Structures are given as structure tokens and as C-alpha cells.
Amino acid sequence: MNLKQEVYSVLEQLKDYGDLNGLLIESIDETKGDYCLPCFSLAKTLRKAPMIIADEIAKSLNIDNSNIEKVESVAGYVNFFLNKENVSKNVLNNFVVPKHNSNDKVVCIDYCSVNLAKYMHIGHLKNSFLGESLARLFEHFGYKVVRINYIGDYGTPYGKIIAGLQMWGTDEDVKTRGIDALQEYYVKFCAAEADDENLQQLARDLSKKIEDKDAEIYPIYQQIIEVARKEAERLLDILGIHFDSWKGEASYAEELNDVVKMLDEKGLLSISEGATIVDLSKFDMPPCLVKRSDGASIYASRDIAAAIDRYNTYKFDKMLYLTAVEQKLHFAQFFKVLELADMPFSSSLEHISYGRFSLPSGKISSRHGKQAVLVDLIDYVLDKAKDVIKNRTFSIEKPEDVAMKVAKGVLSFNAINIDRNKDAIFDIDRAFSFEGETAPYMQYTYTRIMSILRKAQGLELDSVEPDYSCLNQTQAFELIKSCCQLDNILSLAIDKRDPSVVLKYCMEMCKTLNKYYTVCKILDDNMAQVKAKLQLLTLVKDVLSTAFNLICIETVEEM
Numbered sequence: 001m002n003l004k005q006e007v008y009s010v011l012e013q014l015k016d017y018g019d020l021n022g023l024l025i026e027s028i029d030e031t032k033g034d035y036c037l038p039c040f041s042l043a044k045t046l047r048k049a050p051m052i053i054a055d056e057i058a059k060s061l062n063i064d065n066s067n068i069e070k071v072e073s074v075a076g077y078v079n080f081f082l083n084k085e086n087v088s089k090n091v092l093n094n095f096v097v098p099k100h101n102s103n104d105k106v107v108c109i110d111y112c113s114v115n116l117a118k119y120m121h122i123g124h125l126k127n128s129f130l131g132e133s134l135a136r137l138f139e140h141f142g143y144k145v146v147r148i149n150y151i152g153d154y155g156t157p158y159g160k161i162i163a164g165l166q167m168w169g170t171d172e173d174v175k176t177r178g179i180d181a182l183q184e185y186y187v188k189f190c191a192a193e194a195d196d197e198n199l200q201q202l203a204r205d206l207s208k209k210i211e212d213k214d215a216e217i218y219p220i221y222q223q224i225i226e227v228a229r230k231e232a233e234r235l236l237d238i239l240g241i242h243f244d245s246w247k248g249e250a251s252y253a254e255e256l257n258d259v260v261k262m263l264d265e266k267g268l269l270s271i272s273e274g275a276t277i278v279d280l281s282k283f284d285m286p287p288c289l290v291k292r293s294d295g296a297s298i299y300a301s302r303d304i305a306a307a308i309d310r311y312n313t314y315k316f317d318k319m320l321y322l323t324a325v326e327q328k329l330h331f332a333q334f335f336k337v338l339e340l341a342d343m344p345f346s347s348s349l350e351h352i353s354y355g356r357f358s359l360p361s362g363k364i365s366s367r368h369g370k371q372a373v374l375v376d377l378i379d380y381v382l383d384k385a386k387d388v389i390k391n392r393t394f395s396i397e398k399p400e401d402v403a404m405k406v407a408k409g410v411l412s413f414n415a416i417n418i419d420r421n422k423d424a425i426f427d428i429d430r431a432f433s434f435e436g437e438t439a440p441y442m443q444y445t446y447t448r449i450m451s452i453l454r455k456a457q458g459l460e461l462d463s464v465e466p467d468y469s470c471l472n473q474t475q476a477f478e479l480i481k482s483c484c485q486l487d488n489i490l491s492l493a494i495d496k497r498d499p500s501v502v503l504k505y506c507m508e509m510c511k512t513l514n515k516y517y518t519v520c521k522i523l524d525d526n527m528a529q530v531k532a533k534l535q536l537l538t539l540v541k542d543v544l545s546t547a548f549n550l551i552c553i554e555t556v557e558e559m
């Protein structure tokens with residue numbers, strides 16, 4: 001039920017006041033009703049004072065809607081008071097979480113997209129949860145979502161890893177230590193080649209052999225990719241994130257000639273210092289490099305090939321790319337090139353960027369050098385979650401499962417709680433508090449609903465007629481109104497491409513709910529009222545579990 005719409009439907013009676021759409025706002029305090037219509041913007045066209053307009057409207061409106069109780073004119077505002085009891089009754093008996101249909105529209109989302117030559121780091125945490133949450137939001141709105149992890153599996157880093165492996169490593173070492181061994185060779189090789197022209201040449205030669213699918217070197221490269229990808233999959237699996245495609249940059253490097261040919265036929269190419277480029281000066285952008293002077297592909301040309309391939313494969317209606325804001329220009333450039341090349345899908349491409357995300361320095365000691373590496377971060381958070389759960393005063397049925405859900409909740413919450421574009425610091429210690437704005441606070445709030453609903457199971461309520469008047473209470477009615485907001489909130493989140501909107505909504509509901517418990521006993525002796533209150537809690541539970549899932553926070557039965 002859209003409550004604002006109820007008020008607008010009453011406003012339709014007003015023919016002489018122009019278009020009132022978009023004017024209604026939510027009242028900030030109860031004494032001013034639930035919605036109000038400010039009349040200030042009408043004063044000019046109607047040539048009357050706002051107070052007078054508000055008076056006239058309030059007097060002339062015929063309230064023929066049982067969801068609205070009264071209308072008042074105060075200082076240039078028309079205040080609308082909902083009939084709380086009727087609204088509660090309607091909402092609790094009719095509300096269902098809306099299902100949407102997009103007519104099989106397809107959205108591809110390129111996220112996580114990890115460079116396999118390096119450890120995953122805290123940036124991937126932000127990227128992965130933002131992407132996953134957007135994926136779930138699109139699914140909620142009926143889209144078919146294709147999750148793409150466009151892995152970085154191309155370039156000289158792999159030549160360096162193989163060089164390091166050949167100099168210091170063994171197959172056995174790679175088998176037992178996996179990604180740690182590969183990273184060690186890489187770091188050691190990078191240090192060694194810094195002032196050694198021969199080693200630099202060696203790495204280039206090996207990279208070339210990878211590209212040429214050399215019979216000896218290519219299988220080693222494949223093995224390296226396999227090990228690194230397995231590790232990435234393992235970590236993402238812990239986070240509950242799974243991809244439909246892992247097709248990476250290397251497979252598109254092979255399509256360079258097709259890309260060059262296509263752009264050439266459209267007359268878009270020119271040569272600059274031996275490199276092949278598309279001039280974008282008309283669009284105030286530096287040229288888009290397509291082919292290096294040594295004939296190799298480049299990040300942009302691989303992305304051009306990937307976009308074409310994805311369109312051919314999935315016929316997407318939208319193709320979203322998530323990366324840190326630093327890559328803005330790269331996306332603007334190759335999107336422009338695809339537009340100039342008249343690609344039918346060029347207007348469906350969208351870059352979604354986000355701000356910096358970091359830990360306070362020195363916060364977790366890393367086994368892997370200075371950087372906050374994802375595996376360490378996950379370990380740290382999981383350990384802490386286990387501690388927190390162990391220290392609860394009552395016994396929990398499956399403490400390991402609960403700790404896991406709490407850990408994941410903490411990670412997702414902190415990845416998406418700040419507006420996407422803002423920089424954020426992950427305050428990892430505060431993140432476990434059961435008070436304040438945290439994931440455990442939200443999960444705990446949910447368990448409190450569950451525990452009340454469990455306790456209520458023994459009550460004989462079947463033949464009881466619910467008394468909704470008890471929901472006129474401030475927080476109770478606020479909860480009713482919040483539940484009705486769900487669909488608007490989800491639409492807003494998807495429009496802004498920002499799941500933090502959903503998170504804030506959940507947080508507000510949790511706060512209201514906890515306040516409600518402090519001022520109102522749910523299971524008292526008045527069964528008619530108990531029944532109404534339980535209906536409210538059940539609705540809140542359904543709304544919260546839907547919203548939690550969209551922001552990758554799992555619900556917990558007890559904690």
C-alpha cells in the first residue's frame with residue numbers, strides 16, 4: 001500500500017490548484033500529521049498568501065478515504081493525518097512484498113574483476129559486495145542478472161611469476177603453498193629485476209611465450225591461473241558471492257585484430273608515435289589507445305572486445321562495470337569509442353565507481369606485507385566474530401554458523417554502509433558492537449523478533465479478533481509506514497545504484513523496533529492487542545529479511 005498515493009488520491013479533487021504532484025512531503029513530527037502539502041510554491045500562480053491557500057484547501061477537501069482521518073491547515077501547510085487504525089489493519093492484512101517483472105531484461109554486471117597476479121585486497125571487498133548487492137536488487141526487480149568476474153589474467157605479471165618460479169620455485173611448492181608461493185616469486189622477482197636488464201628481458205620473453213601459447217610455458221601459465229582463481233573462488237565463496245562467467249582479459253587480447261579491423265572500417269583510427277589510437281579530442285578526452293607500438297593489445301582494446309562479446313552472448317539491456325573511481329576516464333574513453341563505432345548497445349554501458357575504502361593503518365597485522373589483504377581481513381573478522389559469539393551469556397545452538405553469519409554481515413555492512421561515492425574507513429573494532437550502527441545490531445534486532453514469535457507460538461490466538469488500535473502508538477505506526485516504504489526504497493537504491501540506501505532503511509527500522517520494545521510490552525494480557533502486535537512483528541520480519549538479503553546480510557535466529 002502506497003500511503004502517499006492515498007493522500008494524492010484525495011488531492012485529485014482539487015482542480016483549480018494546478019499540478020500538485022511531487023509536492024507532498026513526510027511530516028517531521030507527529031503533531032503535524034503524516035504528510036503535508038506546503039503551499040508556498042502555489043502562492044505565485046494563485047496570487048494568494050500560502051496561509052490562505054492552505055486554509056482553503058483544508059476546508060474544501062472532502063475526505064472520502066477511510067485511510068485518512070483529518071486535514072489541518074497550519075501556517076501555509078496542509079497537514080494530513082492518516083487513520084492509523086484503518087491503515088494498520090489494511091496494511092497488515094494485505095501487504096505482500098511486491099514481485100516485479102522486467103520482461104526478461106538482462107543486466108550484465110562486471111564486478112570484483114580481480115587481477116589474479118596479486119592478492120585480493122580490501123578494495124575487492126567493497127567492489128564485490130556492492131556488485132553482489134546490485135545484482136540482487138536487479139534480480140528483485142525481475143531482471144536476469146549475469147555476474148561477470150573479468151579476471152586480470154593477462155600481461156607481464158605472469159611472465160614475472162613464471163620467471164620467479166623457474167628461478168626459485170618448484171611445482172611441489174606451488175601445489176602445497178598455492179597463491180602464497182606465487183606471490184612470493186612475484187615479489188622477489190620484481191625486486192630482482194629492478195636493476196637487471198636481463199631479467200626484464202626474460203619476463204618479456206616469457207610473457208610473449210604465454211601469448212603465443214608456447215608448448216612448454218603456456219601450461220605453466222594455465223596452472224598459475226588455476227591456482228590463483230581457485231583461491232579467489234574460495235574467498236568469494238566464503239562471502240557468499242558466485243559468478244556466472246570468469247572470462248578474463250587474456251581471451252580478449254586474442255581478438256585485437258578484429259577490434260582494430262572494425263574500428264578501421266569505421267574510419268576511427270590514427271597512428272600516434274607508432275601506437276594505434278582513436279582521437280577523442282573533440283570530446284575533451286585524451287586519445288583512446290587501441291594497440292601498442294609493439295603490436296600488443298591494451299586495457300581499452302580488450303574491454304572493447306569484451307563488450308562486443310558480451311552483447312553477442314547475452315544480448316544485455318544493461319552492462320554495468322564496477323571499479324574504483326580512478327578508472328573513470330578509461331570507461332568514458334572506450335564507451336565513447338563504441339558509440340563512435342555505432343555499436344547498438346553503446347548507450348547501455350554504464351560505469352559505476354566508488355570511493356576509497358581502507359582500514360585504519362596498522363589495524364590488522366598482515367602475513368602478506370603492508371597491504372590489507374582480503375584473506376587476512378576475513379580471518380581477522382571471523383576470529384573476532386567467534387569471540388563475540390563465544391562470550392554471549394546464553395548458549396547458541398550452532399555457534400559456528402552464527403559466527404560465520406556475523407562475520408559476513410560485518411564485512412558486507414562496512415563495504416556498503418557509506419554512500420557509494422564517499423571515501424570510507426572500515427572501523428573494524430566498533431563493527432562488532434551490538435549497539436550503535438553495526439551489522440550485529442541489525443542481526444540481533446532480527447533475533448529479538450524471532451524470539452518473541454517463538455514465545456508466542458504457545459498462545460491460543462486463532463479465534464481472537466485483532467485489536468489494531470494499539471498500533472496507533474508512535475513507533476508501532478512508524479513501523480507500519482516503514483514497511484510500506486520498502487518498494488520505494490528499493491527503487492531509489494537501484495536508481496542511484498547505491499545499496500547504502502537499503503542499509504540505512506534497515507537501520508532506521510531496527511532502531512524504531514528497539515525503541516518500540518522499550519515503551520511497549522508485546523506479549524501482555526490483552527490477547528486482541530497481542531494478536532495485532534504479532535502481526536506487525538511478522539510483517540517487519542518479512543520486510544527486514546527481504547531487505548537484509550539484498551544487502552548480503554544474513555538473518556540469524558538467535559544470538
Ligand code: ARG
Binds near residue numbers: 113115150303323
Ligand atoms: N582488473 C581490473 C583492475 O583490477 C578491473 C577490471 C574492471 N572491469 C573492466 N571491464 N575493465 O583494475
